[in-house]
Amino acid sequence: MNNVNTLFSSLWQDYITRLSPSADQVHQLLSSGGDIVNDHIALRTFNLPKVGLSTLAAPFLAIGYKPCDEYEFIAKKLKAQHFEHPDPNAPLVFISELLVEKLSDDAQTIIKSLVEQVPAHYFATRDFLSSGRPWSLSFDQYKVLAKESEYASWLAAHGYGANHFTVYVNQLDGFDEVVDVNQHLRNAGFSINEVGGEVKGSPEVCLEQSSTMADKVIVKFSDGEFEIPGGFYEFAKRYELPNGELYKGFVAASADKIFESTDG
Template identity: 65%
Template sequence: MERVQALFDELWKDYIDRLCPSAAKVHALLEEGSPLLNDHIALRTFALPKVGLDRLAAPFIAIGYTPKGEYHFKAKKLYARHYEHPNPDAPKVFISELLVGQCSTELQQAVRALVDQVDDTALNDPAFLYGGRLWGIDTATYHQLAAESEYAGWLSAHGFGANHFTVSVNQLSTLHDVLDVNQLLRESGFAINESGGEVKGDPQVRLEQSATMADKVTVRFSDEELMIPGGFYEFAKRYPLPNGGLYQGFVEASADKIFESTDK
């Protein structure tokens, strides 16, 4: 678990430094004297050979993770897989990719021009997972991509890093439900993602989720700086399967709405 912990420590540091500074405050609000259990993180990429989903998964597979569920988000043109570690305390990893070939010719050309700038050798070091942008981009290209695909715009601006970490609500002792977590966060000034309802899922699908709306963070482009949505914090409660173990997968309909936490 040492290698797992070391990688997630670096991902967390990048997440709170660059993408979601408010996560530290949320963390402090929910911590009850023992470390919070991280249910999962999520990473985004483009479905192109150099930087595709398998490339992002490789560093996790190298430390013991294996692929589990597959997910399709047709309207958003996304494909995703989640990965689990044999140690049940290790966070799950949810990796999605934009199916670039299904997008407009203009988006395809712009994204390929970004990815062409990536130095292959940089991807041999797991540090690229929390290294941010590996390409230069101007604000016009960002706006062009974001107009067609919020996901493409976000990824083009921020590059690689965890767009969210996830508190396991099952572990909390004073807050028993996702709604309770939402209420505490609202009282503390956080906006909750209301897309599809403030709680996505239910006990019938064995997973309930909610999320804050993404922090606005400053991103430096080649021509100027912009304040745009960064990362967000998610909260998940898992329910038992007939065998008594907790459900470990994800629910497409819920995840689809969680993606919208980074909408402008």
């Protein structure tokens, strides 16, 4: 687990420093002095050569992760896959990629120009997973992408890093239900993603999820600094399958609504 711990520690530091500074406060509000178990992280990319899903998966495969279920989000023009480690204590990894060919010519041109700026050797070490944006982007380009795809504009602006970490509610002290976590955070002034209901999923699909709305963070563009949505914190409760094993996958209908946490 040393390699796993080292990689996730690097991702966590980038996440709370650059993408979701409030996550550290959420962590303190829920921890009661104990450890918080991370259920999974999510990463975003474009489905272009050099930067596609397989590129982001490679560092995880190198430390023992195995590819599992695949998912499709037609309305958001995304495909995704999750990965599991043989050690049940290791977090799950959810990687999605934007189907660039489904976007307008203008959006495709911008995205391809971004990816062309990245040298192939940039992905030679796993450090790129928490490296931020490896290309130059103007705020005007960001706005063009945002009109068409929030996912595209978020990725273009922030580059590589954990879009979110996820509190594993099953292991929390003092909280048994996702709805109770939500209320505790509301009481502390946090906004909860209400799209599709404050709790996505149900015991019937063996997974319940919720999330805060993304932090607003200052990002430097080629033509100035602007405040845009960053990362968010998710909460997940898993239920047993009929065979008695805990469900380890994801529910596409719920994940689709979780993506809305970075709207704004």
